[in-house]
Amino acid sequence: MPRNNPETVLDSRYSDSEAEALEWPEAARRLAEAELFWVTTLRPDGRPHMTPLLAVWHGGALHFTTGPDERKARNLARHPQCALATGNDLWEEGVGLVVEGEAERVRDTARLSELAEAWAAKYGERWRFAVADGAFVSEPAGRALVFAVAPRVAYGFAKGPFGQTRWRF
Template sequence: MAAPETELDPRYGEPGAGPTSWADARRTLADAELSWLTTLRPDGRPHTTPLITVLDDDAVVFTTGPEEQKGRNLAVDARCSLTTGTNMWAEGLDVVVEGTAERVTGEEHLRTLAAAYLAKYGDPWRFEVDDGAFTSGGHVAHVFRVAPTTAYAFAKAPHSHTRFRFAG
């Protein structure tokens, strides 16, 4: 993926604070143990839930059962956002990714992503690949990736607000 256009919004930062690099925002996404996914219910109300993620190039990857609320929401409207960071005011980096969730079904790609989950989260998150999905303990999980269209980084030491716009 090409480097995004990066824009610092000085209205929301401390004087002299610079923009966050996409490399730093990407590292925050890759290292996050937990992220928050927001999807839209069919009536337009938001639904937010915590989940674990891995990175696939610059895209954030997550799983959901097709019968779960987020799975049902994505079947109607694939637009979503993922958020991660800290709950601290004066330290850390918060990152928000906005985009469209696309289901991953290719067997080889799924095996690569299953290995990424295992490497990041260990044996409790060992997935098998079967029929275009992850399986574990008799459960089926669809795999989605969200390539960012826009992302935001909120740095806190010093405070700054950076927007990343992605081509395509």
């Protein structure tokens, strides 16, 4: 799992003169509170595939689900590198965050049970999952694989003042 104190750098090339680096604990808090994320995976021919999804920040990693036959699951089976992004669509306020890393399938029953509780706590009973055979299960959706992405590098894009922070883990 990532360090709690990654190397933090404000990139002055893309930052206003009064901008300050966003501290990692604040970025992690925003990841934990964000409701909607966009995941980008790589198709077999290298083209990007991007789709919105729900994610839970838990134990120093972002976790998301996908059906075993969905495009992102098939992509991750070949190329586990991916990026998850969250933020708002306003130009001059808020913070956009991007986490890059390698998606690792979560199969451990105890860990999946913890994550199932985290999903229900964050998103409500509609998103309560049971755990069976190394995956989440629910009706009527069926089986969902769970992936964890621990950041290798992450970026924060502050707006107003504009500032780009990079965290290396």
